[in-house]
Amino acid sequence: MPMPRGDTTLIDDARRADAPRSAQTDFDAGAVFRAEQPALLRHLLYMTGDRALAEDLAQEAFGRLVQAADMEDVRNPRAWLMKVASNLAYNHFRGEGRRTEREIRTAADGDALAPDIDAVVDVRRCLEALDPRDRAVLMLRHSGFSYAEIADSVGLAANSIGTTLARAQRRFRDIYENGPAPARRVI
């Protein structure tokens, strides 16, 4: 499914030369929506943690799919939607920026019967303290996407996903266990 862009263009040109210039005639938007919306929403909710935002982004992704299906053959609507949705989520992370200042640990109430229980660490806040791209790559990998799919969603070369992911996993753990680094001042 993810192909080097050069080849895709050539193949599409070849197809267009032979086929009538019309929209993808077998694309039934309603059916696709019913089939794909639940998974799409679930994915966006996982990525953003915000239901209202997830719904907005899902709608956006779906709108783009309808437009795209008008222009070209969308072979795999689910994969297409996931890729676009992941990209939208990634853009959202970039917009949010990094929350290095925020307190990421919330202590559970001191429990008289179990004083050794450690503080509950807020996973999402740790994620928010990561670089947006690292955060996207980390989350996408841990919801089952391949390196190639991740590369497509965040606009990286596939052969740099390994490095990014290794760094992201290490940073995430570091933040989780030791807190975010203090904001660095650039002189």
Added chain:
Amino acid sequence: MCYEDGKLLEYLDGECAPEERQAVKAHLATCADCAAALVVLESDRQFAAAALASLQPKDAPCAPPVVEATPAVAGRRRPAVVERFGWGRVAAAAAALVFAASFAFAPVRGLAADVLRIFRVQKIQTISLTQADMDRIGEALSKGEGKIDLASLGEIDLVGSQPSPEETTLEAAQKAVDFELALPKGIEGTRTVQLQKPMTAAFKLKVDAVNQMLELYGSEKLLPREVDGKAFTFKVPAIVTVNYEVPGSAAGDPDDPGAGPMEFVMVGAARSPELVVPDGVDPLALREVIVNLPFLPDNIRRQLAGVDDWQNTMLIPTYGTNGRDITIKGVPAVIMVENAGAGPASQGVQGYATVIWNQDGVIRVISGSMTEKQAIAYAESMMR
């Protein structure tokens, strides 16, 4: 020439091109530095997987809701099941894994009155506990937020507890316990052994404070007065855990079985923990209070009340529908299975399986990245 982390992770995740994979594999066989780096990468991967699993939406079988943070000892990697459950729970080795949540202390069968005060586990049974149940309990409890000072409910004394288990040899661990350590047959891989020394927690409840809290939640049954200031003793015996690091089975590559990700399997064993109720306290009265806690969802209350054999039963919450009671070679056991992430391209990664059982007074558990079938086979090989 050594490889960078990025390339090693590609290898670990099964994302290398075939020729490259062969080259990395060959190199790993001879390079200790890269092999060590690989272990750290896998450990980080497991850590992130466990943490992110908690973000998966609620209609999926839910992962344990809290991932404990423990300071990482420099250079020491934490076993996968520890990443998942945290040392607190694993150290209790399934025996007391959710003992505090089980509500099902039961007296040892039919002896003199004072022996009835000793609660031990003889039978393990599942109780279905979904994320929705936990939410409901959480919501009900949150109504009391700000009104209750939990520290005022009682005090606790720990004797012999250690911050984390110590690493040791199989021989030394065997000497520390009075039962035979049984290891699963057919697990290839490196192995580390840990021993958690026995520990006792003595706790005393302040009845007035507790009853005030119960009343706040609308409980009609209160704790009997004679509980006040009396010590309950919770004894956790020595717990042995054996952690295996196994080269993964093929993530879809029949030509290269060793190329998949590293997997971790944990085996634990311990005698049953013991709860001793103080003199003059009626354990059945305590049970009444617990079963009638008003913030318990009905389905939980029904299950608790429906445990037909209050004698010797310990309930293990299973999250969602992934846990069930099974029998292996006639021995009742509990199995819990958690599947891999639900992405469109899951790379053939396995989920986790856990089997817990109680045989001849020893509670045993095997848990790790394996299929249900493998877990049962290993468990069976550990049974005599």
